[in-house]
Amino acid sequence: MSGEIRKRKAEHLELAGSGPVEPPSGPGWDDVELVHEALPEVAADEVELGVELLGRRLQLPLVIAGMTGGHPGAAELNAALGRAAERHGCAVGVGSQRAALLDPSLEPTYAALREAAPGAFLIANIGAAQLIPQGDRPALGRAEVERLIAMVDADALAVHLNFLEEAVQPEGDRAVRGCAEAIAALADGLPVPLIVKETGAGMHEGTARRLAGLGADALDVGGAGGTSFALVERLRAERQGDARGVRLGSLLGDWGIPTAAAVASCSRAGLPVIATGGVRSGLDAAKALALGATAVGVARPLLQAAQSEADGPSRWVDDFALELRTVLMLTGCRRATDLAERPRVLGGRVGRWIEALERAPLGAAP
Numbered sequence: 001m002s003g004e005i006r007k008r009k010a011e012h013l014e015l016a017g018s019g020p021v022e023p024p025s026g027p028g029w030d031d032v033e034l035v036h037e038a039l040p041e042v043a044a045d046e047v048e049l050g051v052e053l054l055g056r057r058l059q060l061p062l063v064i065a066g067m068t069g070g071h072p073g074a075a076e077l078n079a080a081l082g083r084a085a086e087r088h089g090c091a092v093g094v095g096s097q098r099a100a101l102l103d104p105s106l107e108p109t110y111a112a113l114r115e116a117a118p119g120a121f122l123i124a125n126i127g128a129a130q131l132i133p134q135g136d137r138p139a140l141g142r143a144e145v146e147r148l149i150a151m152v153d154a155d156a157l158a159v160h161l162n163f164l165e166e167a168v169q170p171e172g173d174r175a176v177r178g179c180a181e182a183i184a185a186l187a188d189g190l191p192v193p194l195i196v197k198e199t200g201a202g203m204h205e206g207t208a209r210r211l212a213g214l215g216a217d218a219l220d221v222g223g224a225g226g227t228s229f230a231l232v233e234r235l236r237a238e239r240q241g242d243a244r245g246v247r248l249g250s251l252l253g254d255w256g257i258p259t260a261a262a263v264a265s266c267s268r269a270g271l272p273v274i275a276t277g278g279v280r281s282g283l284d285a286a287k288a289l290a291l292g293a294t295a296v297g298v299a300r301p302l303l304q305a306a307q308s309e310a311d312g313p314s315r316w317v318d319d320f321a322l323e324l325r326t327v328l329m330l331t332g333c334r335r336a337t338d339l340a341e342r343p344r345v346l347g348g349r350v351g352r353w354i355e356a357l358e359r360a361p362l363g364a365a366p
């Protein structure tokens, strides 16, 4: 089993780095415009980019989204991501740690991130699907989850919701019932804050409120329009000659709530929101903050930056910070947190999504 996971994780990095895995309709940032301030009275280098997230001060409203661990190449990538987080004072996550529970010799591939980022806000990671029994595989217990937290000396735990991916993945976990109850049980008495994160299909206000009631401390909307795991798994299914996965992955490659709409909707639920899914610049980030996000998350561009050079992620974050700083100046904001109070112009597909979700907030599944 751990050999299978190891191979899958390596394929994810390869395919997400270079394959056609971003759907055509996008995360929706083009439908969100910010209003220019002709007389800003604040220079770009005076802008305060820092934000509070779960009781910690970040120097930048950025989470380097959890991607990997669990195979030999992951240690180097996690170290590069960790160095960027340490240098820029942003948060950073590891990928799903399930592989290290099955094979403890893989722990260093995750711990490499903490070693490179001793001062960063670091987020451990496990799938909600692992919190319930899957066939004859039992649910993870609290002691195992706490071991994952200790493995990387984490400041928070992310539980990821990836039911679209599991549905397309040839060997995916198909059971879903009981996850809500398992999240509530885990949240109760967890030693670190709990972030519940989607991974590319988005979340709406109804689910966000439900997760708040279950004990989540923050949400990552993981909206549609960035890396699509339906498309990643479709590519894997193609390699395996799995016609079912190819068909489902093609059909659902563009499925989900666009990130911009998911942020606007979930921000109404009262928890801090991380906007992940297709954030590709400081301008996208500014739009996400204007829609109510506390911070943004970025995965694929940082993977590609790390694949091109060891210092790639740090350079990417340098550019990101400059872009965000410049947009803040151009909107007359002294602080990143001021953006939430600034007007924004909504149109097109995202405007319609936001209007529809606001008019009839969806209840979540019982």
Ligand SMILES: Cc1cc2nc3c(=O)[nH]c(=O)nc-3n(C[C@H](O)[C@H](O)[C@H](O)COP(=O)(O)O)c2cc1C
Binding pocket: 012, 013, 016, 065, 066, 067, 068, 094, 095, 096, 125, 158, 160, 197, 198, 199, 200, 222, 225, 226, 227, 276, 277, 278, 279, 297, 298, 299, 300, 301, 303
């Ligand atoms: C190669 C790769 C592996 C990922 N693995 C995980 C994971 O193990 N756990 C998780 O919560 N999210 C995982 N993600 C999802 C990201 O955290 C993020 O939600 C998603 O990629 C959307 O962001 P993006 O459009 O900036 O790539 C992974 C993403 C990539 C690209």
